[in-house]
Amino acid sequence: MLPIIQQCTLVITIFIQTILVTAAKDAKPNIIFILADDLGFNDVGFHGSNEIPTPNIDALAYSGVILNRYTMPSSGAASRSALMTGKYPIHTGMQHGNLYANETRGLSLNEKLMPEYFKDLGYATRMVGKWHLGHYRKEYTPTFRGFDSHLGFWTEYQDYFDHTSIQGKQWGHDMRRNMDIAYDLHGQYTTDIFTKEAVKIIHKHKQTKPLFLYVAHAAVHSGNPYNPLPALDEDVALFDSIENIYRRKYAAMVKKLDDSVGEIVNALKKKNLLAKSIIVFSTDNGGSIYIEDAKNKPHFNVASNWPLRGGKRSLFEGGVRGVGFIWSPFLSKRQRISTKPFDMTDWLPTLYHAAGGNITELRKDIDGIDSWNTLSEDKPTNRTEILHNIDDIDGTAALTVGDYKIVMGPDEPESISHWHSPADSNKEYKLTDITNSTVGKILSSMNMASLPKKIIELRNDAQLRRICPNITTTENNKCQLRKAPCLFNIKNDPCEFENLANKNLEIYVQLKRQLDEYKGSIVPPSNLDGDPRTNPQNHGHVWTYFDDIEFRNGNENIPLGKSASRNNNVMGKSAFGDNFTKKSDRMKKLHDHGWYSGAITKNTIQDKNRFPKNLKRQKITAIPEFPNDLSKDSDIHHHYFVFV
Template identity: 25%
Template sequence: MISYPARVVVDVFFFLVCLAVVVPSAPVEAADTPPNVVFVLVDDLGYADVGFNGSQFYETPHIDRLAKQGLVFDYAYMYPTCSPSRAALATGKQSFRTGVYTVPVLEKGSNRENIFSRWTVGEEHTMYSQPLADAGYRSIHIGKWHLVGPYPQAEMAANYPLKKKLGQPSPSDFSWVEYHKSEACRKYYPEGRGYLKNVAGTYRGDPALEVGGYDSETGGYFAPFSNPFLEQKPDDEWLTDRLTDEAIECMGVHKEGPFFINLHYYTVHRPLRARSQSLLEKYLNKPGDPVTGQGTNTGKQKVLEAEYATMIESLDDNIGRIEQFLVENDLRENTLIIFTSDNGQNGRSNNLLRASKGHIYEGGIRVPTFINWPGKINPRRTEVPIMGLDFFPTFMDLAGIDYDGVLDGQSITPLFKADDATLENRPLFWHLASQYKHGTCSVIRKGSYKLIQFLATGKLELYDLSRDPKEEHNLTATQPETAERLLAELVQWRGANDVPLPPNAVVEN
C-alpha cells in the first residue's frame, strides 16, 4: 500500500468541501466532478519516435490508439533540455523568470558568455500542484523531478548571476541524501508543493544513481534500484513498470476523485538498456525505416537503436496498463490522459526534423503530444502551436480555479472542440541565456515563421516551417520584411519583460 502523510486522514471531508466550489470553466463541457488527470511526461522522446507521428520502426500501438481518439498537436514545443522544460511546466513561467535556462552541468563557456542557470526552483514560484491541492485534488508525483539542485542551500544563498556553473556529485555519492530528506528541504520537493507523495523524484535527471552511473550494469532501470526516494519492493524488476504500479495504486486509492497523477517517467533517457533479450533481438532483426532513418544504423549504433526501441515498447505497454485500469474501474470518461515529452530526441535517428536535444531547432524542441478525454475532445490533429507553458493555465481552467499568479502560457481548452484563432495567431517565445549545443539566443515563432536571434553575434535565422520543416533555408535575405517584423516583436517582448542578456550580448533589449 501507498503510505501518505497524516493529512490524508481528512481526505473525504476535504474532498467534499472542495468539490462544492470546484467546477470546470468554459469552454470545457460541465461535468459532475472536476476531471481526473494523468499527465504522462516522457524523458527525451522525440517527435517521430511514436507511430502516430510517422514512425514505422518503433512500436506504440496503445499510445497510437489514444492519440487517434484524442487531440494530437503537430506543433507542440518545449525547451531544448529537460531542466527549463520542467521548470516551465511546473510554474507556467518562462526561463528568464525562474533562471533555469538549461541543465547546469551541461553549460559551456565562461560567465562572460552565459547567465549560468539555476537548478533549484525557488519557493516564490508557485507550481500547478499547489492550487490544485487547495482545490481538492489528490496528487502524487512519480518519477523524474529535477526541480531541485544537489546543494540547494548553497545555491539559493549564492549571489546571482553566478561566477561559475553549478556542479553535481558523482552518481554513487549519496552524501546529499540526508539533507534532501530533511524537513528543511521539503519545500523543494513534491510534498512541499501540494503532492501527497514523491515516488523516485530526486535532483538527478536520470535513474543511474549507482557506482558506474551510465556504465553500470543496471543503468538504474533494472532492480535493485539505487534511488533513495524509491522504496524497494520484493517484486521489483523494471523501473518503468514499477512507476506505473505506483500510478495505478494511487488511482485506486483515490478513485472517487479528483486525482492528478504526475507520471514523469525516466524512460527513455540514457543510459539505454534493453527491456529483455527477446525484445532486443526483435528490433535487431527488424527492417529499418528509411523515411525517418530509425533502425537503419549499423554496428554499435544499431544495437543502441534496438535497445531504445525496447524501452519505447515498454513505455507503450505501460500506457496500455493505465488505460486498462481506468476502463475497468469506470474512470475513463472523466479522466484526461495527457502525453508529451520534455524535449526533442537525444542522439537517435530522425530525418524529419533538424538537430536534436540541446538545439533550438525543431528536432530539439518539438515533441509528440496528445490529449485524450472521451466525449470532451473532438478527435483530430491540429497545427495550432502550443508550448509547455500552456499546461499550467489549462489545469487551472479544467479545475475551475481562478488563478491570479504570473503565467506566460494560455489555456488550450478552447482547442478541445475546434481550432482557436487567438491561440493560432499568438507568438511563442524562447530565451536561452546560457549555451550548450550552440550560442545563446532568443526565438519567436508566429504563424508558420520562426526567427532565431543569436545574442553574441546578432545573427538572424528565419524559417517557414510550413514549407521547410527541416529548417534548411534561411529566409532572412529573401524575406527581410518578415524578419524585421518578427525581430521587432521579439525585441519588444524582451524589453517589456526585462529579459536579462548575457554580458557578451550585442543585441537590443
C-alpha cells in the first residue's frame, strides 16, 4: 500500500496525463496549403522525371499520400474558385475563359470561402501569394474574404522582379501588403518574397490558435511578355544540361518552388508546429505547354505533362489531372499512392473534417466530397463522378463517371490537346538528393522518412507511362472532337490514346445524358467586357479596386484606404500632401522631395556606382515608364526612383 502522499501524486499525474492526451487528440491541426501555378505533371521527380530535381517536394510526397488520380479545372481562376468554395465552376459562373484584371467582376460575394469556414473553427487565417478571384472592389480582395492578412498580388500573373502585370495594352504594379501597395519589395524575386513571408508568419504565429496558411505561388506561371520565364541567373546556370533555354529557365523556376517547400517545412519544424500540421501540395491545373508561335505572348511556357494528353485550358487529362499530395502525422496510412478519384472541390470538406468541423455545417450546395477517411485510412471513396467543366460558349465539356470519361467540343489546338514528349535527360535520379534535402533530413529526425527501397517502389507506381497501353491509332479509335465526342477508359488508358465511343456505345450514351443533366444547374458565366476605368494609368499605374476610387482633380485617381493614408512611397496626394496630375509635375515633386530619377537598365539596379554617390539607396520604387512597343524586349524596363 502506497503512502497517502504518493497515492495522491499518482492520481494527479494520471489526471494531468489524461488531460494532455485528450487535449492533443482534440487539438486542431495547422493546415498549410501550398499551391503551385501551372506546374506540369511530369515536372516533379516523384512522377518519374529525371530532368528537374525536386528533392524537397519528393521527400514530402513519399512520406505522405500521393494523389495519382487528382483532378481540377483546367485554368487558374476556375480552379481557385473550386478550391475556395468547394463548387464546380459551372455553379459559380467561373467556367468560361479567364478572369482578367480589367473586368468588373470576381468570385461572387454570396459564396462562403475556405478561410471563412476555418475562421469559424477558431483558426488564424493567413494568405501569401496570388489571389486571381477579383479585385475591382475591395470587398473582393483576400482580407475581405476571410483572410487575416495577405501579402501578394491580385491579378493573374506578374513579372517576378518588378511585380508589374501587363493585361492587353494596360500595364501596372501589382504587389500588396494587405491593402497597401508593397513598393518596397521591388527588385526581389517573387518566389523568395512569398517564401520569406510564409516563414515569417510561421515564426510569429501564436499557438493559442491553429494556423491556416495558404501559400499560392506565382511559380511556375509565366510572367510578362518581355520576360516570360523570369529566373535568377545562378539558378539557370545549374541546368546547363537542358538544351532548350526556355526549359532551362523553367527548371530554375521549379527549383525555387522546391526550395520554398523546404524552407516552409523547416520553419514549421523550428516552431514545433510540423508534428501538428497537415500539408497539402497542389498545382492549380495542368502545365502550360510550349507554343512555338507564342514566345512574346502571355502564358508562353514549357511545362511537361507527359505522358498525359494536352495541357492547361484543355479538358484532356494533361489539363485536368495534376500534381498533388497530402502529408501529415495525422494520416493513419502514409507512404502510399492513392488511385482513388479526388477533385479540387474536395479539399474544402476534407480539410474541414480534418480540422474537427462538422461537415453538415458546410453549405448544402457544394460539390466537394469529404474524403478525409479515404486519404487517411485508405477507405473507399464516395466520389463516383467528376465534372471537369461545361462551357457552352466554347462548346466544350467533360465528365468522368467511374473509369470512363467523355470529352466534348470542337477540336482544340494541337498545342494543348496532343501529347508532348519530354525533353531527353540522361540525368540520374539520385536517392541521396532526397534523403539529404532539407525536408528529407527533417523527416528522418522524426522517423517519418521513406527508406530508399520504398522511394523506388512509390516512384515506379506513380509513373503513368507504365499504365498507358501501346495502341495503334486508327480512324475507328481516333478522337476527333469536331466530328463527335470521345470516350476513354481513364483507369486503363490515362493517356487517352483510344477513343472507345464506337466500341462502348451504351456507356457513351449514359455519360452524355449525365452531362445534359448537369446543364440544368449551370450558373451563367460571369465574364464581362473590360472596363476602361481599370486602366492603371488612371490610378498611379497600379492595378487597384477601381470601382471604389474617388475621382479627384480631373484624371488623377488615387486609391483610397490604407495605401493612400499610410504608405509614404506612393505618388499622389497621400505622398506629398497635394495634387499633381501632369507627368512633369510629378517628376518635379519627386525631385523636390529627394528622389533621384533616371532610365536605368535591368542590371543597374544592382550597381550602386551608377547612382549619384551622395544618395543612400533605402527604398526602390517602380514609377511607370514603359517602352511604347511592349512586344519587344528592351534593356530599359522602367524609370527607377530612389528615396533618400
